[in-house]
Amino acid sequence: MKIVVIGGTGLVGKKLIPLLTQAGHTAVAASPSTGVNSVTGEGLAQALEGADTVVDLxxxxxxxxxxxxEFFRTSAxxxxxAEKAAGVTHHLAVSIVNCDQIPDSGYMRAKVAQEREIREAGVPFTILxxxxxxxxxxGIADFSTKDGExxxxxARFQPVAADDVAATLAAxxxxxxxxxVVELAGPExxxxxxxxxxxxxxxxxxxKVIEDPAAGYFGAQVESLAPAQGSGARIGAISFATWLG
Incomplete structure (x- = not known):
């Protein structure tokens, strides 16, 4: 298959491209640095020519x-x-667990809007x-630091390694x-x-880290950033201790 990874030069994209190539696919990294811009539309038609799948990162x-x-709405x-014009048969996008339950966050609201655009686009899709x-x-620690603390x-938290995100996308x-929607979380x-x-x-x-129920997540009040227990979410293979090591 030809798989175009939009945002393929970023954190997950750099991990995903080699996995796709090793699996025998033609994997193309597309981003503004390679002349492809999903917001302006620059280079999209050319990049998607002959593509079977698009991974949106x-x-x-x-x-x-x-x-x-505006970014996520326009990009999606x-x-x-462009995918409909190119005959793409699978749009695979990465979103965030519980994004639809954190209305205080402008970023989460934007991800919900992106998901809506994907659902309404008319291209078969999977949202991870x-x-x-x-x-x-x-970055979370730095944002949450006040007076050196x-x-x-x-909030319940179940983070995952970027390598596991890439491996799940490759599957x-x-x-x-x-x-x-498919959900993915870390093992702990x-x-x-x-x-x-x-x-x-x-x-x-x-x-010093102070447990503060009012601290929120980047300024937004949140109860859980983890999948609901028993939700059937996929679980990454890399433990936090292993990643730290």
């Missing part, structure tokens, strides 16, 4: 509420139109909702579109604060 360059909403709509990546913990949310491209759950504490300790960072 796009991410907004700005987190402002209006900007991120442009991809849908993943939990937060281990690789995001440094990290105020960590007590899903081999399967028919579900026209629905706890509070967000507990994962941040373990991350900082492993990095030799002496900042």
């Amino acid at each position: 796009t991410n907004a360059p700005s987190w402002g509420d209006d900007e991120v909403l 709509a442009n991809l849908g139109e 909702r993943a939990t937060q990546f281990f690789e995001f913990l440094a 990290v105020h960590g949310s007590t 899903l491209v081999e399967q028919p579109a579900t026209n629905g 759950a706890g509070t967000l604060a507990s994962f941040v504490r373990r991350y900082l300790e492993a990095k030799g960072d002496t900042r």
